[in-house]
Amino acid sequence: MGSFLFVLCDSLSAGQVHGKSVELTPDKSLVEVNVGTNATLIWRYTVKRNVNYGILWGIREQNSDNIRPDGVLFSQDKDEKAQLRSVPAAYAGRVFITDQASLVITDVRLSDEGRYICEISTTFLTVKKTIQLRIVGR
Numbered sequence: 001m002g003s004f005l006f007v008l009c010d011s012l013s014a015g016q017v018h019g020k021s022v023e024l025t026p027d028k029s030l031v032e033v034n035v036g037t038n039a040t041l042i043w044r045y046t047v048k049r050n051v052n053y054g055i056l057w058g059i060r061e062q063n064s065d066n067i068r069p070d071g072v073l074f075s076q077d078k079d080e081k082a083q084l085r086s087v088p089a090a091y092a093g094r095v096f097i098t099d100q101a102s103l104v105i106t107d108v109r110l111s112d113e114g115r116y117i118c119e120i121s122t123t124f125l126t127v128k129k130t131i132q133l134r135i136v137g138r
Helices: none
Strands: 015-017 020-026 039-047 054-060 067-077 095-098 101-105 114-121 126-133
Touching: 020 114, 020 126, 039 114, 039 126, 054 101, 067 095, 101 114
Parallel strands: none
Antiparallel strands: 015 020, 020 039, 039 101, 054 067, 054 114, 095 101, 114 126
C-alpha cells in the first residue's frame, strides 16, 4: 500500500437523544508512523450526565460501517475501565486503551493496516467514528 500510516475520519456527526447529546471525535484527521513504532489512534467523547453508554473499539469490516465479528478489541461500560476482549492473535500483547479513548497498537506491523472503529452506544443511539491505518516501510 503506502509508505506511512495515516488516520482518516469518517464524517458521522454527533447525535442528539431527547436533549442528551453524545459526541465522538478524533483528535487528528491524519497520523503518520513507521513500521515497528507505536500507533496511537485518538478519539475523544462526551456523553451527558445520567446517560448509560457502552464503548467498543475494533477492526472495521470491509465495505461496512460495522466492527468485524472477530475484531472487537476492547469494550467498556460507563464508569468502568476498558476490558480486553478476545483479541485476534496478531494483536495479542500489542494493543491497549489509554487516556479517554485512545487505542494504541505497539510495534506496528504491515498486517495492522485497516480501518478501526470507536463506537459509543446508548439506549437510543449509536455513534461511530472510523480511523484508517495505512502502513509503510516495507
